[in-house]
Amino acid sequence: MAAxxxxxxxxxxxxxxxxxxxxxxxxxxxxxxxxxxxTTNAKQLAILxxxxxxxxxxxxxxxxxxxxxxxxxxxxxxxxxxNVEGVTALAVEATxxxxxxxxxxxxxxxxxxxxxxx
Amino acid sequence: MSHLSKQSWQQxxxxxxxLRFFGCxxxxxxxxxxxxxxxSNYDEATDTLARNLQSKIDRQFQSWIRMPAGSPGLKYDDxxxxxxxxxxxxxxxxxxxxAKAQPLNQTTxxxxxxxxxxxxxxxxxxxxxxxxxxxxxxSVQAQIDFQFQRLIAFELAKKRGETPKx
Numbered sequence: 001m002a003a004x005x006x007x008x009x010x011x012x013x014x015x016x017x018x019x020x021x022x023x024x025x026x027x028x029x030x031x032x033x034x035x036x037x038x039t040t041n042a043k044q045l046a047i048l049x050x051x052x053x054x055x056x057x058x059x060x061x062x063x064x065x066x067x068x069x070x071x072x073x074x075x076x077x078x079x080x081x082x083n084v085e086g087v088t089a090l091a092v093e094a095t096x097x098x099x100x101x102x103x104x105x106x107x108x109x110x111x112x113x114x115x116x117x118x
Numbered sequence: 119m120s121h122l123s124k125q126s127w128q129q130x131x132x133x134x135x136x137l138r139f140f141g142c143x144x145x146x147x148x149x150x151x152x153x154x155x156x157x158s159n160y161d162e163a164t165d166t167l168a169r170n171l172q173s174k175i176d177r178q179f180q181s182w183i184r185m186p187a188g189s190p191g192l193k194y195d196d197x198x199x200x201x202x203x204x205x206x207x208x209x210x211x212x213x214x215x216x217a218k219a220q221p222l223n224q225t226t227x228x229x230x231x232x233x234x235x236x237x238x239x240x241x242x243x244x245x246x247x248x249x250x251x252x253x254x255x256x257s258v259q260a261q262i263d264f265q266f267q268r269l270i271a272f273e274l275a276k277k278r279g280e281t282p283k284x
Binding site for chain 2: 044069089
């Protein structure tokens, strides 16, 4: 990944660390399952936030345009959280199905002799 | 039953019974050969519709970014621009309808509703100001791209057996 430019207004690497840290503290033991998704999202969201701050500082965008971009940033965060929520559900689903497969394997072994119950 | 307090419920349903219940449920699921699903299956049509719509929006934004400031083609009232917003709205409705038709698909539906909210806000600003600066447009495009990328990444993650990386 390309080096992240540190904005005058927003310290992007710190923002990423803070966001990932908050997610790690909240998600607890489940964090490992969603770490990749959380980290990727946090990096991209931090870059988008720095972009808005810099353009407003340099008067490249009007106040109304800055307001629009902040609302879009909120929506990006919302979609990012939905993404993490969905991926977490998939991870939990995969875990339960893995356990079920162990039961299924054990049952099939138990009945053996070509009599497949499943 | 509704008048029972929380404590009464805990007394009425001991934890041991609950554990036995879930243990039996788990075994029953295994015997039935069931796989649990909390999220809808991957839908190729949703994936394709989302990619095509993102591409269409990107092309329009790039076209506006390349226009000189004050150009008539940037005005919201330009016929082609109004048609663009109408087409995007219609295609978002198709995408939303497709997503709503799939069971266990609330997350994807919520993502599409969020993208619609973003597009509505962009149109509202464009309508009111009649123009958008190139600097704002490039940031708008980055935000919309991010939102579509999350939608598409989640759809791809639904292909079971793969570990989603983004």
